[in-house]
Amino acid sequence: MEQLILLLPALPILAALTNQLFAKKLGRSVAKVSVRTGLISFIIASILLGDQLAESHTTGIGLGNGFGILLADPLSCLMAVLITGISLIVRIYSVKYMAEEEGYGRFFILLDLMVAALLLMGSAGDLLTMLVAWHLVGVVLYFLLGFNLRSATASRHAFWTLITYRIGDLAMMLAAAILYHTFGTWSLPEIFTAIRSAPGAHTYGGFTVEEITGSLVAVAAFARSAQFLLHAWLPYTMGGPTPVSALMHVGIVNAGGFVINRFAPIFAQTETVLHVIFFVGLITAIIGSVLMLTQNDIKKALGYSTMGQMGFMVMECGVGAFSLAIYHLIAHGFFKGTLFLSAGSAMSKARKHDGVPKKDLYTFAVERKTATKRQPWVTMALITIAVPITIIFIAHWLVAKDFYQKQGAIILLFFGWVTGAQLLFTTYRMKAQNFPRMIGTILVSFTVLIIGYTVISHAFDLFLYPDEEFRKQIYKTATIEVIWFDLLLILTTLVIVAGWILTYYSEQNRLREKERFNNLWLSFYALVSREFYLMDIYSWMARSLLQLAARINVLLRWR
Amino acid sequence: MFYSDGVNLMDSKILAAALFLPLFPLSILFNVLFEGLRKPLPRIVVLLAWPQIGAWLLQEANSAPPDWAVHLALSTSLLYGFRALVLRELTHWISFLAISSWSLLWLIVGFFDNTEALHLLALGVSLPLAILTLLGGQLEKKFGASYAGLYNGLGHAMPRFSGVFVFTILAILATPVFPGFTTMTAAFLEVTKASLAGSIMLCLIWLTWGWAGSRLIQGFIIGKEHHEEIEDISSGLTWLYALILTGLAAFGIFTLGQLS
Numbered sequence: 001m002e003q004l005i006l007l008l009p010a011l012p013i014l015a016a017l018t019n020q021l022f023a024k025k026l027g028r029s030v031a032k033v034s035v036r037t038g039l040i041s042f043i044i045a046s047i048l049l050g051d052q053l054a055e056s057h058t059t060g061i062g063l064g065n066g067f068g069i070l071l072a073d074p075l076s077c078l079m080a081v082l083i084t085g086i087s088l089i090v091r092i093y094s095v096k097y098m099a100e101e102e103g104y105g106r107f108f109i110l111l112d113l114m115v116a117a118l119l120l121m122g123s124a125g126d127l128l129t130m131l132v133a134w135h136l137v138g139v140v141l142y143f144l145l146g147f148n149l150r151s152a153t154a155s156r157h158a159f160w161t162l163i164t165y166r167i168g169d170l171a172m173m174l175a176a177a178i179l180y181h182t183f184g185t186w187s188l189p190e191i192f193t194a195i196r197s198a199p200g201a202h203t204y205g206g207f208t209v210e211e212i213t214g215s216l217v218a219v220a221a222f223a224r225s226a227q228f229l230l231h232a233w234l235p236y237t238m239g240g241p242t243p244v245s246a247l248m249h250v251g252i253v254n255a256g257g258f259v260i261n262r263f264a265p266i267f268a269q270t271e272t273v274l275h276v277i278f279f280v281g282l283i284t285a286i287i288g289s290v291l292m293l294t295q296n297d298i299k300k301a302l303g304y305s306t307m308g309q310m311g312f313m314v315m316e317c318g319v320g321a322f323s324l325a326i327y328h329l330i331a332h333g334f335f336k337g338t339l340f341l342s343a344g345s346a347m348s349k350a351r352k353h354d355g356v357p358k359k360d361l362y363t364f365a366v367e368r369k370t371a372t373k374r375q376p377w378v379t380m381a382l383i384t385i386a387v388p389i390t391i392i393f394i395a396h397w398l399v400a401k402d403f404y405q406k407q408g409a410i411i412l413l414f415f416g417w418v419t420g421a422q423l424l425f426t427t428y429r430m431k432a433q434n435f436p437r438m439i440g441t442i443l444v445s446f447t448v449l450i451i452g453y454t455v456i457s458h459a460f461d462l463f464l465y466p467d468e469e470f471r472k473q474i475y476k477t478a479t480i481e482v483i484w485f486d487l488l489l490i491l492t493t494l495v496i497v498a499g500w501i502l503t504y505y506s507e508q509n510r511l512r513e514k515e516r517f518n519n520l521w522l523s524f525y526a527l528v529s530r531e532f533y534l535m536d537i538y539s540w541m542a543r544s545l546l547q548l549a550a551r552i553n554v555l556l557r558w559r
Numbered sequence: 560m561f562y563s564d565g566v567n568l569m570d571s572k573i574l575a576a577a578l579f580l581p582l583f584p585l586s587i588l589f590n591v592l593f594e595g596l597r598k599p600l601p602r603i604v605v606l607l608a609w610p611q612i613g614a615w616l617l618q619e620a621n622s623a624p625p626d627w628a629v630h631l632a633l634s635t636s637l638l639y640g641f642r643a644l645v646l647r648e649l650t651h652w653i654s655f656l657a658i659s660s661w662s663l664l665w666l667i668v669g670f671f672d673n674t675e676a677l678h679l680l681a682l683g684v685s686l687p688l689a690i691l692t693l694l695g696g697q698l699e700k701k702f703g704a705s706y707a708g709l710y711n712g713l714g715h716a717m718p719r720f721s722g723v724f725v726f727t728i729l730a731i732l733a734t735p736v737f738p739g740f741t742t743m744t745a746a747f748l749e750v751t752k753a754s755l756a757g758s759i760m761l762c763l764i765w766l767t768w769g770w771a772g773s774r775l776i777q778g779f780i781i782g783k784e785h786h787e788e789i790e791d792i793s794s795g796l797t798w799l800y801a802l803i804l805t806g807l808a809a810f811g812i813f814t815l816g817q818l819s
Binding site for chain 1: 587590591638641642643644645646651712714715725729734735736740743744747748750751752755758762765766769770773774776777780781782783784815816818819
């Protein structure tokens with residue numbers, strides 16, 4: 001049964017080769033070849049996942065000589081279903097969407113190669129195979145994003161992606177070299193077994209091997225998942241075909257979360273890496289969301305939305321909720337994929353009708369008309385604070401009675417509470433004909449969402465990490481001292497509550513209309529809308545390096 | 560320290576190898592020679608033979624390269640990779656990338672048990688450079704010069720040529736699964752053993768290659784075509800190039816297997 005995993009990367013490669021070799025004969029039928037092999041791959045991946053669900057196990061299928069090992073385990077099978085499923089939808093969508101484009105055959109060949117590289121990456125059982133697949137994803141993406149050969153802009157943005165991915169590739173290469181140098185094997189299961197049996201036994205450059213390789217793998221994940229400072233490429237790569245944007249935002253960009261899960265046994269033995277991962281994810285989530293809110297261009301806004309989501313996903317890894325990150329990347333993949341793939345028909349419909357209901361929600365959100373008669377604020381404040389936290393507590397308590405002992409669960413609970421409270425707080429000013437019905441709908445949706453999210457993520461935890469001791473070890477590694485944790489939580493709460501009070505105060509006193517406040521607000525808005533001038537700084541750095549290279553060449557007379 | 564000391568720094572074979580697997584400033588001599596050759600054929604002969612002589616000399620030296628040579632090899636590779644960023648003339652680009660790639664062979668002299676491996680990897684690294692020289696010769700024939708940015712948009716005007724061109728560049732940039740990738744991986748394994756600083760230099764070298772390569776692709780392949788009816792390379796020739804590149808990739812996979 002496990003041998004089937006060899007077919008997963010082989011089938012799309014075969015489709016790409018067939019389409020390349022018989023391009024003239026096949027004509028537009030290249031799409032059929034691609035879709036059919038995609039369907040077969042999806043069926044195979046589903047069979048493999050079914051087998052894992054029946055009884056989870058890890059089997060390495062090798063081509064020989066310790067290289068080219070494919071791993072059939074819960075994580076690789078889950079990723080295979082996700083990749084084959086989403087790529088199948090993208091392929092079917094592309095059949096008509098790309099019909100008018102030049103290079104129809106080239107597009108499907110590149111798409112198949114990308115799927116092959118992703119599947120290889122997902123199931124790589126040795127570092128060499130992982131390196132090959134990891135590099136190839138970046139290279140193929142470069143050509144997919146620069147698919148329009150006449151567009152210099154698309155090519156330039158594809159280059160930004162490539163160079164950012166290269167930074168991650170090199171970090172991964174360094175991690176692989178250190179691991180091989182330390183353990184004398186490329187095999188991932190063997191390396192993980194060695195680490196588990198003697199954690200912290202080896203050092204490199206004054207650090208434990210786990211600490212340094214964990215940091216390098218984290219950098220590789222940051223580059224791939226557009227974390228802050230390595231994110232600039234993501235919002236600008238919308239020049240590629242829409243199916244590519246969909247595949248990128250749904251699948252490729254999630255590789256960061258996957259790779260952290262794949263190297264979980266290493267992260268479980270680190271000291272500070274998970275805290276750094278949490279911090280980077282948090283900053284990315286906040287900055288991505290802030291930048292999303294200030295974009296006028298819907299595509300860039302979607303790009304920053306993905307950045308924010310990726311930040312949240314990485315943050316989940318940072319608190320030790322590794323399997324939750326996998327669930328998050330799947331859930332995000334589905335809703336973002338729907339957004340991208342339905343964008344065309346939504347725009348077409350919007351030309352006839354904007355689709356915005358001219359009711360309470362419209363007058364509140366678009367026309368910014370708030371209710372003249374508001375609900376009593378004390379009642380609203382109580383509902384705002386008490387209801388979300390009660391629901392979240394019950395949901396967590398259902399799956400794990402001791403969840404409050406895990407800092408990671410508390411942090412995620414905290415975020416859920418803030419989000420829920422924010423939603424309820426907003427309704428305070430909203431005009432509604434039937435207020436109890438509106439608040440009831442919100443609460444039911446919130447409850448279903450939270451309980452569903454908690455139960456499913458718990459199921460993912462049991463499926464991906466059946467070893468309870470290992471699960472405990474990951475949470476333990478992600479834990480910080482109680483005093484610091486409590487202080488940080490109190491500080492964050494105070495900042496958020498202060499933000500609410502400031503918002504309320506400024507609305508009440510119409511601060512926006514006052515010149516001093518307005519100037520401050522405009523300066524902040526300019527800073528955010530220019531994306532913190534990061535792109536300008538990067539462009540300046542690139543220009544300076546090119547000038548330096550030219551000067552050296554002149555100095556050495558181009559010899 | 561990369562390798563054991565106690566090696567005669569003035570070992571004549573090592574010094575001669577520094578000319579054939581060029582180390583700065585001896586690399587200038589190679590550049591002068593390479594650019595002095597006007598026809599593609601002699602350039603190809605030099606590209607294929609030059610590193611083989613260097614590899615033979617290194618192995619004949621019967622001792623590991625001294626530290627100064629290894630440090631200089633890393634610096635030379637980075638210097639030429641970095642300088643290649645702004646190159647637009649194809650012959651210059653080939654020459655700089657040849658120096659940058661061949662310098663890395665100094666790092667992996669002792670890596671493989673068999674002596675042929677170094678020669679084969681030198682060939683694997685040089686062959687794509689030789690193919691690019693041929694392609695450059697064809698461009699010179701058609702346009703009078705092979706210069707990025709002068710006549711961009713070849714992707715549409717000459718699709719077969721562009722396909723071969725792009726794959727050749729990828730092979731030069733040590734993309735998996737070409738032999739350059741094996742060379743680079745072996746170099747990482749050797750350097751990482753010794754120091755993190757050396758590894759970071761290797762990272763920078765690879766980064767500059769990728770940057771230089773994509774600038775070249777952008778300069779030749781991308782953009783609106785400005786030409787009327789340019790004849791593409793023949794289907795037969797495309798197949799021949801494809802066969803060579805496939806062979807290179809297969810050889811790359813084989814050598815990658817040797818790393819385990």
